[in-house]
Amino acid sequence: MKHIALISLHTPTATNCRGASALPFHLLAFRPQNIRVEIWSFNLNGCSPEQIVAAETSLGLKIHIIDRPKWLRFLSPAPVRLLLPKPMLGYLPLPVGTCTEIKRFLSRSNSAIWIYGEDIAHLAGEFEGLPTVITTPDCEAMYYHRVLGMKGVPQSKMTVARYLLMYHRYARMAAKYPVGEKIVYHLVGNEDTLFLKKMNPAADAIFIRHPHYDLSSLPHAGVCAGEKIRLLVAGRYDFAMAHAVDDAVEALQSLPQSVKTAFVVTFLGKGWHGCVATLKSAGFDVQLKEYVEDYAAEVASHHIQLTPVAVGTGTKGKVLDAFANGLMVIGTPLALENIAVESGKECIEYKSGPELAHWLVRLAESTSMINEIASAGKAAVLSNHGRQKIADEFFSLFNSLQDCK
Structure with a gap:
């Protein structure tokens, strides 16, 4: 039985809830039966206790909520954020007690780390030597690069300055992502993957297609002649x-x-x-x-x-x-x-x-x-983009990393 600890910015939910929370949910829902997962979430999407229990029940796993440090709020005011070299979430630490708890869960030889959210990629440093998959899932630096290159959209000097600042923060952070033979970056965009590799050539970045989500139980009817x-x-x-x-x-x-x-x-x-x-x-x-x-x-x-x-x-x-x-x-x-x-x-x-x-x-x-x-x-x-197909491709990353010496 393989043990995987997922450390996530958002608590996984069946549909995106105040953030990109559905992707890990659907990957986990179709994970191989020989994989046991527990989740440690910063719960940035503010899921209620009822929503957390529902996710635990649906996925058949345990979700632990990580307390964010009280000092983090001092980084929130605009004058302070302007001086930060990294995005604010890039400073999120893993509490000592949580780190110990995760390492206890991963005490078996066949274990791995999964990190969801590029802002907390730095947490991979707490688990050196363990197979680690970091789902970004997009490349935030590329987003701001594209915004700055848009034509025909009027933007104030203040807006352009803000996007430039965010681009340089995310680009700088990506260039310093943890790398190693047992660390792989998982993205759901091909251009995102290429952009990340350009900023950090040492990073092992993999593009895997995004799975579709839930299907309606109702049959879909096509357009009939004469119908609107x-x-x-x-x-x-x-x-x-x-x-x-x-x-x-x-x-x-x-x-x-x-x-x-x-x-x-x-x-x-x-x-x-x-x-x-x-x-x-x-x-x-x-x-x-x-x-x-x-x-x-x-x-x-x-x-x-x-x-x-x-x-x-x-x-x-x-x-x-x-x-x-x-x-x-x-x-x-x-x-x-x-x-x-x-x-x-x-x-x-x-x-x-x-x-x-x-x-x-x-x-x-x-x-x-x-x-x-x-x-x-x-x-x-x-x-x-079938969920089982994509989940199989994703979880095979851990097998590949496990084989690395």
Whole structure:
């Protein structure tokens, strides 16, 4: 029986809860039977005792909560943070008692460390000699590098200065990541992996595709002749999406009225009131749902997911959810990045508003195309991003490290 201690910034949950907490949950849910895991979490996502017990029960393991040091709050005020050479979380220590507890759990010869969150990669130094996998899962330095390179987005000098500062902090931290023959970095983005290797050539960095999450228990129905096409925009109107969303809304407004009436548009998430009002005034049938109890079931009730992502890294979990639940996905290159699908066959990738408008006209005229692409996209994602497949690939990293002398 292999013992793995997971040290995580966030407590794993079935869906992302106030942070990227779902990825380790689904990897753990499909772990090999000969692996025993216990989790030590800083619980930055603020999971309640009830949520923690639910995760323990679902995953069949024990979750320990790590107390954050009281002095950490003194690093929080803006004037102090400006002087820090690393991101604030990069200073999180592992309490002596917790370190002792983890080492006791790992006292057997067949044991390993798993760290979730690049900000706490430095904790690998507490367990020298043990096989260690560090899931970043994206490359934060690349995110800020991409933001700084964005064109057509007005930014104040203060904003640019803040992004420059964050880029240099994360780049400096990545360059000093612990390295060694028994340490490997796991990322869910191929470009992220290459960027990390460029900043720290000694780091052993591995790209493994992101697993899809839960599937709806309800059967997904394709578009029927004469039926309105249900188009979904899911997420939050924030910096990551705003610029691309504004282009998409402009493209929707430009459509002929006959095409507009072929669609019912639903916005799912926060911050969409302005987009809803704009499209309603343009003649669309529009709905807004800020929250739903069953996310997978809500997604599965639509035909198309439009995913206009302007900036980001890694893999977008909500995009994988749409594929896995049978929707046809149409999105920007960054929305579809790192997903094993081909545009025109298993998805539609667009690079501009006019190109999006062109595709929506075609899809309104040929609903059979929606069903064909959706079916092919679902098959590709279930095959290449299946949770069991990805979990097997991930946990095999520990076996490879165990074999290192």
